[in-house]
Amino acid sequence: MQQVLIVLHLIVVLALVGVILLQRSEGGALGGLSGGGGVSGFLTGRGQANALTRAxxxxxxxxxxxxMILAILAGANRAPKSILDTNAPAGAPAAPAQAPSxxxxxxxxxxxxxxxxxxPAAPAPAAPAPAAPAAPAPAPQQ
Known part of the structure; x- marks a missing residue:
């Protein structure tokens, strides 16, 4: 039942988007692309606006x-849970075997x-002694 409602819901969503895009607006939506006649050529002007508004x-x-129906079905399938409920699941032990201190x-x-x-762990190798700093280069003579 829920899958049928989801499919119906998606079809309605797509139809709703299509009908809204067909309506004429001040900014000129898709309804203005057909030169004022709209997609259905037998409706003109005011009749088209009324039909699209009604749809x-x-x-x-x-x-x-x-x-609303999908929300109610989703809530009905869920088991009630309490924050204060401390019962452990059936397969879990009631208390830990040894409480760590x-x-x-x-x-x-x-x-x-x-x-x-x-x-036994081998001692770490000693770090090499730092190298002596290099002698400064002589200043260039002018």
């Missing part, structure tokens, strides 16, 4: 109706102490 109103009413740094230190290195 716009009907399509707008259908658009709002389908929007201390902060994040304490936990990291514990993890680091639990790991035993396979080989």
């Amino acid at each position: 716009t109103a009907i399509l707008a009413a259908i658009f709002f109706a389908t929007s 201390g902060g994040v740094l304490d936990q990291l230190n514990r993890l680091q102490n639990q790991q035993t290195p396979a080989a």
Whole structure:
């Protein structure tokens, strides 16, 4: 049912956009491109304006109706949730097996102490001594 309403809603949206673009405006929309006759040649002037206005109103009413129905259907399919509801999902344990004590740094230190290195770490190589500064170049003579 919801998919049918979505398709109907999209068709109404496209028709509404088309009808709005066909209407004549002060700025000259697509309705002014056909030389004043509009897309339907049997309607002229005032009759065309009334028909397009009526079609716009009907399509707008259908658009709002389908929007409201889709919103109601979306809300009805959702289960109510409470912020205060603290029940855990069925597959999750009720409480953690061991509550960690201390902060994040304490936990990291514990993890680091639990790991035993396979080989002792080699000392880092010493940094090379800085090179002596170069002698200044002699000033050019004039």
